[in-house]
Structures are given as C-alpha cells and as structure tokens.
Amino acid sequence: MSNMRKRWLLAAVAAVSVPLALSACGKADKGGSADCAPYADFGKHEDTQVTMYSTVRDAEADQLTATFKDFEECTGIEIKYEGNGDFEAQIGIRVDGGNAPDIAVFPQPGLMAKFAGKLKPASEKLKSIVTANYSKDWQNYGTVNGTLYGTSFDANVKSFVWYSPKLFKEKGYAVPKTWAELITLTDKIKADGIATPWCAGIESGEATGWPATDWLEDMVLRTAGPETYDKWVKHEIPFDDPAIATALDRVGSILRNQDYVGKVSAIATTSFQAAGLPILENKCGLHRQASFYAAQWPQGTKVAEDGDVFAFYLPGDDAAKKPILGAGQFVTAFTDRPEVEAVRQYLASGVFFNERMKKGPFTTANKQADPNNATDPVIKLSMQLLRDDTATFRFDGSDLMPAEVGSAKFWKEMTAWIAEGKDTKATLAAIEAAWPK
Missing domain, CATH: 3.40.190.10 (Periplasmic binding protein-like II)
Structure with a gap:
C-alpha cells in the first residue's frame, strides 16, 4: 500500500x-x-x-x-x-x-x-x-x-504484532521468537478467557483489503523465503504458485480461524483504523499491523514496552532468520x-x-x-x-506490482477470501488472471 x-x-x-x-x-x-x-x-x-x-x-x-x-x-x-x-x-x-x-x-x-x-x-x-x-x-x-x-x-x-504489555505481565506471557511459539501463545490467550486472541480489520474504503495483502506478503517471506518472494513480485513465478498457496493457507490459520478471530466475515467490515483498539480492553490479545498503526491509538494511550500497548516482531519458523516487510x-x-x-x-x-x-x-x-x-x-x-x-x-509487494494487480485485484480477492470464504486456489488464480499479459 x-x-x-x-x-x-x-x-x-x-x-x-x-x-x-x-x-x-x-x-x-x-x-x-x-x-x-x-x-x-x-x-x-x-x-x-x-x-x-x-x-x-x-x-x-x-x-x-x-x-x-x-x-x-x-x-x-x-x-x-x-x-x-x-x-x-x-x-x-x-x-x-x-x-x-x-x-x-x-x-x-x-x-x-x-x-x-x-x-x-x-x-x-x-x-x-x-x-x-x-x-x-x-x-x-x-x-x-x-x-x-x-x-x-x-x-x-510492517512486520509487527501489537499487544498489551499489562496483559502479558499479568498472565506471564513471553514475546514469541518463532511462529510455533506465536501459535502456542495464541492458544494460551484463548484458554485464559479472551474469546478472540487475534483482532483484525481490512475495511479501508476504496482500498479495502490492503491489510490482508500485507498479511500474505509477510507469510510468503516467512514460509517461502525472500528469493521466492522476489520472483513472485516480479511475476517470474505465477501469482498462484503452490508456494503462495501455502503462505495464504498459513494466513488462514489465523484470519479464517473463528476460534482465534471470532466471526471471520466481520474482518471485512471492520475498519483497519479501529481493528486493534479492543486490545486496550483485553477483548483481544494480538493485532498484526505496521509501525504506522501507532497513530491510531486514542490520545493518552502510552505506547511503550511498559505502557498500554507496544509491538513485537512477527516471527517466522526459524528464529535465526528475520525477514522484514x-x-x-x-x-x-x-x-x-x-x-x-x-x-x-x-x-x-x-x-x-x-x-x-x-x-x-x-x-x-x-x-x-x-x-x-x-x-x-x-x-x-x-x-x-x-x-x-x-x-x-x-x-511491500503490492506497491511493486502493476496497479491493476497490486492496488486492485489483489485487494478485491483478498477481501472475498475473508468475507465470502473463497477458496485459496480460486482466489490466487483470479489474481493471476489479472496480471497484464
């Protein structure tokens, strides 16, 4: 974006x-x-x-x-x-x-x-x-x-997860260093009584869907690596390459998991600006969004490691590798x-x-x-x-892709993938079909 x-x-x-x-x-x-x-x-x-x-x-x-x-x-x-x-x-x-x-x-x-x-x-x-x-x-x-x-x-x-330091301290949670630790943390948050461990929102007016494209880009970097990411962005491999499907399914393990996010389709109508605010009331525990989300917290919110909200790096499978979107x-x-x-x-x-x-x-x-x-x-x-x-x-891959893909079809199809439960394969194939010939 x-x-x-x-x-x-x-x-x-x-x-x-x-x-x-x-x-x-x-x-x-x-x-x-x-x-x-x-x-x-x-x-x-x-x-x-x-x-x-x-x-x-x-x-x-x-x-x-x-x-x-x-x-x-x-x-x-x-x-x-x-x-x-x-x-x-x-x-x-x-x-x-x-x-x-x-x-x-x-x-x-x-x-x-x-x-x-x-x-x-x-x-x-x-x-x-x-x-x-x-x-x-x-x-x-x-x-x-x-x-x-x-x-x-x-x-x-963009590779940040926002959270409540107060909640983490109260529950004894540690900042995860790997994807496996992140999922374990998610399950702990759920078990401790927070109904939706993750909060998310991709509504953004004419640009609805862009936060979901960031999710996919982050996952491609983590599951397929930077070399495959580069090929994907340059269309040296098709948009619906199996490696991209694997990454999108991993996104779905959170964003399309009602045990983690509640009503999945509601993500498509929740504004990106308001999506993370439930963290302040302990109504959700985690929110993946970029550094610029700091501007969205209400006036008076302390953004700090010992404050009301802070962020940690979104980890991948290997703690030794650190891809950043x-x-x-x-x-x-x-x-x-x-x-x-x-x-x-x-x-x-x-x-x-x-x-x-x-x-x-x-x-x-x-x-x-x-x-x-x-x-x-x-x-x-x-x-x-x-x-x-x-x-x-x-x-950001969508900023590097042709406009008819990166700021049009990519947004639209990711929205359908969430709002309508559209199949991963069909979603990626539709975006691939929009790539200029």
Whole structure:
C-alpha cells in the first residue's frame, strides 16, 4: 500500500479536512545563527533555489521544512518545498509539461522506475554516501537497470504484532521468537478467557483489503523465503504458485480461524483504523499491523514496552532468520545543478536524518541516524530492525506490482477470501488472471 494512501487514511481518522493538492512551502531563514560545521561538506551555493516535490503535507511538511532551516542558512540554498496529496497523478503531468521539480520524492520504487529515462543518475559522490549509509536491499530499491537514481527517504516496518504489555505481565506471557511459539501463545490467550486472541480489520474504503495483502506478503517471506518472494513480485513465478498457496493457507490459520478471530466475515467490515483498539480492553490479545498503526491509538494511550500497548516482531519458523516487510519513499532528481546535487547529498546524510527525527515522528533506514533521536519507542524499535545486519528487508509487494494487480485485484480477492470464504486456489488464480499479459 502506498505511503500516499496511508497518509490519507491517517488524516481521515484525525478528521482533518484538507484540499487534495494542499501545498507547503519552505523558505530559507536568513536571520538565524546556525552551527554550520555539520554542513560544510555540502558547500556554499549563495542565492540559489532548489524545488522539491513529494506527498508529505500538513504537520509532517512543517517538520520537514523546519529541518531544512540550518542547511539553507549554511549553504545559501533555498529549498522551495511543495507537498501534494495527488503526487502520483501530478508528477507525470508536470514532467510531460516541462515543469518537473528539481527534487522529487517518489512513494514507491515502481513509480520511480517509470521515470528512469528522465531522472538524473546518482553522482559518484552520492553513490559513496548511499553505499556507506544504507544496506544493499535499500540501495537496490533505488536502482533501475543497474543505475542508482533514488536514495531512501523514510521507511516503515510492517512486520509487527501489537499487544498489551499489562496483559502479558499479568498472565506471564513471553514475546514469541518463532511462529510455533506465536501459535502456542495464541492458544494460551484463548484458554485464559479472551474469546478472540487475534483482532483484525481490512475495511479501508476504496482500498479495502490492503491489510490482508500485507498479511500474505509477510507469510510468503516467512514460509517461502525472500528469493521466492522476489520472483513472485516480479511475476517470474505465477501469482498462484503452490508456494503462495501455502503462505495464504498459513494466513488462514489465523484470519479464517473463528476460534482465534471470532466471526471471520466481520474482518471485512471492520475498519483497519479501529481493528486493534479492543486490545486496550483485553477483548483481544494480538493485532498484526505496521509501525504506522501507532497513530491510531486514542490520545493518552502510552505506547511503550511498559505502557498500554507496544509491538513485537512477527516471527517466522526459524528464529535465526528475520525477514522484514516494509515500505518507504525515495529521493530523486530531474536536474543536476550543483545546488541540486548538494541537496541530494544532504538528504542521504546522517545530518539530515538526525535533525528530522528530533522534529517529530520519523523512521529511516539510514545507518548514520541515531535511534536515540527517535521521538517514540516504536520508531526506535523499527530502526533497530531496519539496521539489523541479520535481517532481510523486502518492500511491500503490492506497491511493486502493476496497479491493476497490486492496488486492485489483489485487494478485491483478498477481501472475498475473508468475507465470502473463497477458496485459496480460486482466489490466487483470479489474481493471476489479472496480471497484464
């Protein structure tokens, strides 16, 4: 699921009404007194301007432009920032109309790849920064046909299970390290009187079904491994390959098990935003959802290891292996003026990320970012996973697939699989049939 849509969903929950194309502009503050030593590597570019365009709006945009302040003062570059909720549709129009921004932050690698012929490749200096600051997985997602175009901007981790630390302490539950331990824990929660050990919801308006696609993607990584996952996402194996059926059946061992979730069909009409809230009342024990679900808990909820809710990594069969499903945005450039190059290097540096994290919630896979700068513990946990050398990161598969599959048929068929009890084989075959020939 794209970051753009997630931001739309979170905004809807907060009942914030904003125009679709609301913009936020950043302008250099020439009156400050910044310590310029951290910015020396980016050079001096007095009285220059770089335009930057992304999906980031509202409070996030304010935090972003506040982060730019010292960089602008120290380098002389004004970053003219614009955020647009309709980025995915508008970026093509702007590029075709000769109005491409200097810097564009793409919400998915697949969309970025469509513009590879018009984007500027990374310089040798930028490549060296990216090599030092990011894992090979993140480098690869910014690369198209062997050429590095994009550098990782933000990131989120989807392989989380939310729970109540208070309940775990009261019952003596331990955080599971393997899938078998997770199922044993589920059975204990059931035996201890919680009628539905798992809570789930996949309703999301026009995007209903996307949380179920994340479930399947996580299971493919755990039951079939990252190599098979890559082949599946690229359609080098069919969508209904037996390995994918095995993974979906494992999802079904929880989501289609009425002993674990209660009325299965109700999952399709329970909103993703409200799905995990029963944890606060001990009406369910576990909820699989991404790091960004932290924004859904009611005001006053303490999200911490000793708080009202927290999250643990969704384990697989082998505790020694740690596949991580996630997503993120990528910084690219349509121009290569010296000041644009300076901004690209800055946006790939620890200098930028450490300052951005201090301004408000923000997760990054950049190795130079200090997790201690994170403003909440789930972000800190996410960063620890993203920086774990034993972990294997894979991007959300539906964001990488053709739109008619990843954000259409995949959502629809997973909804039918839950709401109607549609057969696993028939469900996957229907999605396979939608893949562009």
